[in-house]
Amino acid sequence: MSVHNKNVIKLARLLAWVVLSGLVCIPAWSDSSTTARGIELAVQRVAEACPAETLAPGVDGHTSLASAELYEIIIEKPLGSIERPVLLLKNPFYATIALRLPASDGWLFTTPPGQSNERVWPAAMTIVPTSHLALGDRILMCIRGVLPLGTEARLLPEHDLPAYVLRGVRLSSTIQGSMLALVLVAFGMAFTFRTKVFLGMAGGLGCTLVYLLATSGDLLDYSFGAYLARTLPVQRLGGIGASILLLWSLAHYIDLKDRHQRICRFLHLCLGLLGVIFVVSMLPTPLRFMPLSIVSNGLMVIGLFTVLLIAIKDARLGHTPSRLLLWSWTPLTFVATWASLVLSVPQLEARFLGGLDSLYLALSLSIIYSCSFLLAGMGTQVSELSAQRDFATRQARTDALTGVLSRGALLERVGKVWDERLGYQRPPSLLFIDLDHFKKINDNFGHAIGDRALKISAQRIEKNLREQDFVGRYGGEEFVAIVENLDRSAACDIAERIRKDIENSGQPLEAGLPPLTLSIGVAVLDPKVDGSHESWLRRADAVLYRAKSAGRNCIDCDGSTVATA
Numbered sequence: 001m002s003v004h005n006k007n008v009i010k011l012a013r014l015l016a017w018v019v020l021s022g023l024v025c026i027p028a029w030s031d032s033s034t035t036a037r038g039i040e041l042a043v044q045r046v047a048e049a050c051p052a053e054t055l056a057p058g059v060d061g062h063t064s065l066a067s068a069e070l071y072e073i074i075i076e077k078p079l080g081s082i083e084r085p086v087l088l089l090k091n092p093f094y095a096t097i098a099l100r101l102p103a104s105d106g107w108l109f110t111t112p113p114g115q116s117n118e119r120v121w122p123a124a125m126t127i128v129p130t131s132h133l134a135l136g137d138r139i140l141m142c143i144r145g146v147l148p149l150g151t152e153a154r155l156l157p158e159h160d161l162p163a164y165v166l167r168g169v170r171l172s173s174t175i176q177g178s179m180l181a182l183v184l185v186a187f188g189m190a191f192t193f194r195t196k197v198f199l200g201m202a203g204g205l206g207c208t209l210v211y212l213l214a215t216s217g218d219l220l221d222y223s224f225g226a227y228l229a230r231t232l233p234v235q236r237l238g239g240i241g242a243s244i245l246l247l248w249s250l251a252h253y254i255d256l257k258d259r260h261q262r263i264c265r266f267l268h269l270c271l272g273l274l275g276v277i278f279v280v281s282m283l284p285t286p287l288r289f290m291p292l293s294i295v296s297n298g299l300m301v302i303g304l305f306t307v308l309l310i311a312i313k314d315a316r317l318g319h320t321p322s323r324l325l326l327w328s329w330t331p332l333t334f335v336a337t338w339a340s341l342v343l344s345v346p347q348l349e350a351r352f353l354g355g356l357d358s359l360y361l362a363l364s365l366s367i368i369y370s371c372s373f374l375l376a377g378m379g380t381q382v383s384e385l386s387a388q389r390d391f392a393t394r395q396a397r398t399d400a401l402t403g404v405l406s407r408g409a410l411l412e413r414v415g416k417v418w419d420e421r422l423g424y425q426r427p428p429s430l431l432f433i434d435l436d437h438f439k440k441i442n443d444n445f446g447h448a449i450g451d452r453a454l455k456i457s458a459q460r461i462e463k464n465l466r467e468q469d470f471v472g473r474y475g476g477e478e479f480v481a482i483v484e485n486l487d488r489s490a491a492c493d494i495a496e497r498i499r500k501d502i503e504n505s506g507q508p509l510e511a512g513l514p515p516l517t518l519s520i521g522v523a524v525l526d527p528k529v530d531g532s533h534e535s536w537l538r539r540a541d542a543v544l545y546r547a548k549s550a551g552r553n554c555i556d557c558d559g560s561t562v563a564t565a
Helices: 003-024 158-193 196-216 223-231 234-253 261-280 292-315 320-344 355-397 407-419 438-445 447-464 488-503 533-549
Strands: 039-049 055-057 062-064 069-074 085-090 095-100 126-129 138-145 152-157 429-435 470-475 478-483 518-524 555-557 560-563
Touching: 039 138, 085 095, 085 158, 152 158, 158 196, 158 355, 196 234, 196 355, 223 234, 234 261, 234 292, 234 320, 261 292, 292 320, 320 355, 407 470, 407 478, 407 533, 429 438, 429 447, 429 488, 429 533, 438 447, 447 470, 447 478, 447 488, 478 488, 488 518, 488 555, 518 533, 533 555
Parallel strands: 518 555
Antiparallel strands: 039 069, 039 152, 055 062, 069 138, 085 126, 085 152, 095 138, 429 478, 429 518, 470 478, 555 560
């Protein structure tokens, strides 16, 4: 890899760290009053099931939560100076929750009135005013959802609630805005470079954004999102879709198919199983809440570690894409593994890391860091490869000796002009040009002088053409020029100007060598005669042959010799 590419990769790495550091400092936006986190409460399962009287209000009567699981929210710390405490509940998935406070016979439900209980409602943040709470009190909670034990409960003073909510809104908005920016950047790079890796990255980032919106509950702020949340398990679909597209993009980026075919087949198997789970997740409710989350999280972790281990192996061999992936994707792999364990095994809820807030923040920041780092590095590499490919293309389209179009590029251009023949106001013309007595120049003065003759001739031809005209080397000492939107007389004038410029160019190339001369045949496109661009070229070649037969150093315009030496 070039020094320039290494420097840009370092810049991309620095940029990614700047983004990460900036997002970590987001909580500092707010003043000290927003730092109050209240008291986090313990949530533990009770052996018995919810009582039959736990009825959640719905559109059509009430739905019983008697079959749901019963938990206790325990106040294990003194409330201290917390006055007028407010209880906050968060669940990372969609859940229907019923609460019964101490010394109360009634149940409070988090499902808003008017919502159907056929689809569980997201309890992203449920606020229940409470009073007369003290150390040792227990609040009963009936919950029906994917991860009941993942519910986070905390008590806050009522006056700290707006600041706490505002901080959460700022954090979510910044994270989601950053993700949206990455999605747009990935789509822009896919459109610019026309590479399916970036398209897969863009789709994976879009699914990740949907996952984060569903996890934070912000998806419900949009009418269409609320409809989807009540109809489909959006969070699971977003997570699985992101896993499939991102893993596929990573595997394609590090050439897993060509470098490690067996590993590639194994990864495709994992992605295929994730695809099956994606489809099953859209089936009716009884099938949705099978242990699909645990299976999908496990497949995601297996896929991530498979790609990461292969990247470690190839990076040691000097494979640049693997090194870049290793730098960018390692944090996300371990954070995603931790998140999968927490969400799949409630007993590992890792309260010492801050609960669901820390989980959401760590997962979001690692995704932003990894994807921004990887996109920057991939963009640099693809840009360099595109530049190399463009250079190679230009080399292939240019004659190395004379600098005009190569034979292949010339024939391609002639074919394009012929295809567009009906769009011209005046038919285009071909100027078939041949250096006179070129073989004698090579034989008597050597090929170096012959090469100089070709270069000078090409330069003189280009000089006398218009900006929109083209010239290429057909082969040997033969050149073909294409002039467009000129009548026959004007095309012949250009040919004559070229002939005179070469003849009057001054001193010969070498002592004893006569001045260069050209013979030119001009063939104006005639659709009635020229059935293809090949026949047009053959006719121009025949016109050139007539010019040479007429004594050379002259032009022939479709059978009429208009100038001679």
